[in-house]
Amino acid sequence: YDVRCYVCHGFKIFLNSPILPAECGIKGDRKFVQVVPFSEGENLDWLIVVVVPESDFMERIQANTRTTIHLSLVALILAIGVGLITARWITRPLWQLSQASMAIANGDFERRVWVDRSDELGNLAKAFNQMSAQLKSSHEQLAEYSRSLERKVSDRTQALQAEQEKSEQLLLNIFPAAIAKRLKDNQTAIADYFPDVTILFADIVGFTTLSSRVSPIQLVSWLNHIFSTFDRLAEKYGLEKIKTIGDAYMVVGGLPVQRPDSAEAIAEMALEMLKAVQEFCIITGQDFQIRIGINTGPVVAGVIGLKKFIYDLWGDTVNVASRMESSGLPGKIQVTTETYHRLNHKFIFQKRGPITVKGKGPMITYWLLENPSNLPQ
Template sequence: MKYEVVEQIFNKYSTLRKFEYLELDVHFRILDKSEQVHRFAMYPNAVMSGTDIRVAFPEFVGKEDTLKSIIQGQQEIFELEIIRHTPETQSNIYINIYIIGEHQEKSPVKKLMVFLEDVTEKIKTKQDLSKITNATNILSMTLVTYKNYMETVISSMADALLITTNTGKIKQVNFAAQKLFEFSESELINQPISLLFEDNFLLLRIINHYSKLNRDLQQFEVVCRKKTGEKILVAFSCTVMQRKNEVLEDIIYIGRDITNRQRREQRNIAQYQITRILSESPSIQKVIPEILQAICQSLEWDVGELWTASEYITTDVPAENDDAILRCVEMWTSRLISAREFKAVTWQTTYLPNVGLPGQIWSRSSALWIKNILDYGDLQRSPTAINAGLHSAFGFPILDDNKILGVMTFFSRDIQPQDADLLQMMVSVGSQIAQFMKRKQAEEKLLESELRYRDICENANDLIQSVNVYGRFLYVNQTWCQTLGYSAAEVEQMNIFDIIHPDFQAHCRQIFYRLMSGEKVEQVKTAFIAKNGQTVFLEGNINCKFANNLPVATRGIFRNITQRVALEIALQQQQAQTEQFWQARIPTSKIVESSIDATEVDLINVTVLCADIVGLNEIAASGSAMQLVNLLCPIFAAFDRLCNRYSLEKVKTINEAYIVIGGLPTKRPDHTQAVAQMALDMQAAIATFNTENQQNLKICIGIHTGVVTTAALGLMDTINIARILQTQSVADTIQVSATVYEQIHDEFFLEPQDEIEIPHQQKIATYLLQGSREMGNWE
């Protein structure tokens, strides 16, 4: 039995094993030991014969009953496995302890045999294996966790992920890629990448780029197509996965949809181009073709059209235009499409409001988008549009307030999703075009007005000038140059004060400074020195132009009154002579005393007639002095004959008026009747002169009866009142005062008029002399 137990111990493992032994008595004292057994003891120095084993091996403490049962034969063997000892001078060692009993037949002494096996290497190997196993399990769990994490990241990332083989076959896609391209995962797996990319040589370019530069291709833009055929622009970053043997294995694409960014950039470019065209083009006929081309090229559309209800777009359209017939009047097409048939049909097509794309935009006065022409029922042009490869369309109205002027439509080969921002921008473009048209129309009218006014200024009889704040000439008209004799080149070098007559220099400078300070000046008289040295007298109006509250220029319009001034000087000289003449011819008080009562001494009744030819100043300004004299001599000769017929006294002319006096120097009771009859005959003489000389002269006459003294006091007052009656009368009329009416109302027809105001006197009643009762010439 003992040998069977020993065999069981030593043959427990198939590998070579190291054992040491101890022999114990029944009191657990060491009887015998192997040479190296102390190496396994907790306390090696205690391994000596006669020493209790529990001192060197504390593991035996508490196992006394088990040891006794072995001694007594109740138990064959007892094992203590994997006991760790840490000697003071050694590293940890591991041992297995096997205890058996030894019973000798001839000896009554019983012994215990303790076998100690060194299992340190085996335990360390087992621990290392356990560590490796644990590490492997942890790594496996980490890899699984990382894989799950990456799958979560890939599936939830916003960018599209595509993994292909080096031949371009799709191996994996994420949810973002499926959503972007509108394909399911099953529809993409094992399909070529060319299903998505419009560039069939992209894969080859990626491989060549990596082979030459040994780095990935970053940030390249690719035109892609969705399942629906819609074109999008995607920015990709590409990574090439390479094996150790430098063989390309997989290609990873990470892409982001930048279609909206591209469209935003295209809209900005289009808006810039349109703004530039509108600011530079001279007319709407040049603007429209350029705008159609700019929109198509900037936004990558293929056809642009303009539809209107007239021969060309104009602002002169009725507000209500529901019965309009729309025609295409302008078209631009890309060279990338074959649209000959579509263009021919378009030129021949007309639309009513609410019919076709142009008609619907016209009736709605709002923009419209068609994603797919196949779904749009335009029977007139849809078939030819489809044959030309066109798929999408949009259009917008050109509106002037609420009045529609035209419609622009555009077509594309690609299926284009509705772009609300683009439609909003195009509505704004329509308003810009309408504003351009109104502005150009206003500019044309302004230019026409400027040309008309310039023509008026250049052909006016008045002298027109504009002078800056420094006195330099900005503009003079032809009459100015002709009157003063200066050329345009000479005027540019002159200052206005260089040609003002010295007698008017101070006065004109004062007026100039008053205008610069903002004061208004009504009437100006001045004199310029002509190139030939002649003094030219001018009369007119002048004002000052201001900009930002600062004076910019003075503007003046003058009439040439040189001849009138000469006539006034001559008339003043003549008036002085007349005054001397009358002072000599008025009777003295001694002559009158014998023929009048004492109560009427020093008082004489006289009647004064003042006559003036209407427009005499204008006639004098338009002709020479000799022409004026030749014109007036026959008239004044006729007046002189009438004066002699009625025995009246002529006072030549005073202030351009023809003046006649009745009652002086010869007193007569019918002087008022004689003057009235002469006035009627003067009207008849003017009418006869007009008929014989093809003229249209008119005469104004005023008559007043007053009282003068023998010393001629009061004569000028009577003349002045007659003159006022003449100046305030209508052409071809004879206006008389109430004193005249009292003297002649029985012999003549008179019509009452409004009262007039005499300076420094009260108002007086007036009448119009219509004709003589005796001659029956009442009209």
């Protein structure tokens, strides 16, 4: 058919072409045209022509496009939100586990992870909490064991220190501190020369007769009391006790540390020894008396031998001091001329005169009587 489209003012549509929308223009506006054949029976054979302006057609498409874009944006936002929520839902327990692990690594065994879910992350959190509780229990047990071990070590250390102090004190009761240190340093033999020391010997008069009248226990008890008093006096005056032999007592001043007033210290001690024995006799009702001899001069002092060490003195000064004691009188202090010359400016003496000393011949000796500064004014 050759049909003129009155609407399109002369635009022809050929029906032998596909029946599709075509374009035409009216007053410059683009239109979409669609021709559809319509027939009913033998007498009705029409063509249906549909003309739609481009603006109306594209408005619906553009509206649909805008709706699609809006829906897409909403879907994108929803997807991002759901993704963030899902990621947070998944990663938050992992972050909590990471923080709790770091806290436990820093010693905070109280840290727990609270995840209220029953999936793998929930099971992991429960396992982590159990591990944390076990670590806390193990840490507490280890800490308690450590404290117990520290207490034991402290107790053992204190006990060892106490034993060392006892041993040290025992060693100092036998040797002067300087000599004890040298012995601990494995010095085998010690022999030192001292040019000026003062030596005191004392013994109890009639000790042998006394021992036959009292029991040995009583006699030793009395000796212990007397010699302990002498020990305290030696400590008071800074003197060095050397030894006791039976009822004899030996003390020296001026060693192992030399001192210029050793003779004065020995003289003061000797006077107090006489007073101490007198007081002891008053207390016990016994008649004890002692003889004291003093001498000043050079000696050699040291420790020799391998067993049962003793710090001892050697030299003529020692022998003369012993002779001053053995040749003295009960209740008296006999000193040599050497000692007298050291003390006559401070103490009161009485000249005894010459006596015969075994191995030395005649010697001038003196009795030490008193220190004037101690007399009542």
